[in-house]
Amino acid sequence: MSGEWQHGLCGCFDNFGLCLVSWLIPCYRFGKNAEAVGESCLLCGLGFLVPGVDIFLGAMIRGKVRDSKGIPGSFVGDLVMWFCCPFCSLVQEAQELEGSSPQAVSMARE
Numbered sequence: 001m002s003g004e005w006q007h008g009l010c011g012c013f014d015n016f017g018l019c020l021v022s023w024l025i026p027c028y029r030f031g032k033n034a035e036a037v038g039e040s041c042l043l044c045g046l047g048f049l050v051p052g053v054d055i056f057l058g059a060m061i062r063g064k065v066r067d068s069k070g071i072p073g074s075f076v077g078d079l080v081m082w083f084c085c086p087f088c089s090l091v092q093e094a095q096e097l098e099g100s101s102p103q104a105v106s107m108a109r110e
Helices: 012-024 026-036 041-047 053-069 075-084 086-098 102-109
Strands: none
Touching (some): 012 086, 026 041, 026 053, 026 086, 041 053, 053 086, 075 086
8 A cells, every 4th residue: 555646647658558448448447447446347337428427436436446555535536536537537547456556567678
């Protein structure tokens, strides 16, 4: 538990494959993120397709990701992140759940 996000909000290209899948089929990636924190993959994936519900669900899942990793924040902050930049938030959460830090990726390349 590091207390901060392993990847920045605009760190999409730290894992280009994950970024690509998130942009092409975001409901799938959202469902997988939800499943990783104990929610229903199918229900959350479908909920992601409903305008308005997607932002609320996104903030809820982001909060669960933060809590599981010991990252400080609030529901209101999560709601703002999902309202302003939902795809960046989606990718950041997915990278956090996969657990690959930028330092580990750069060390693996060496």
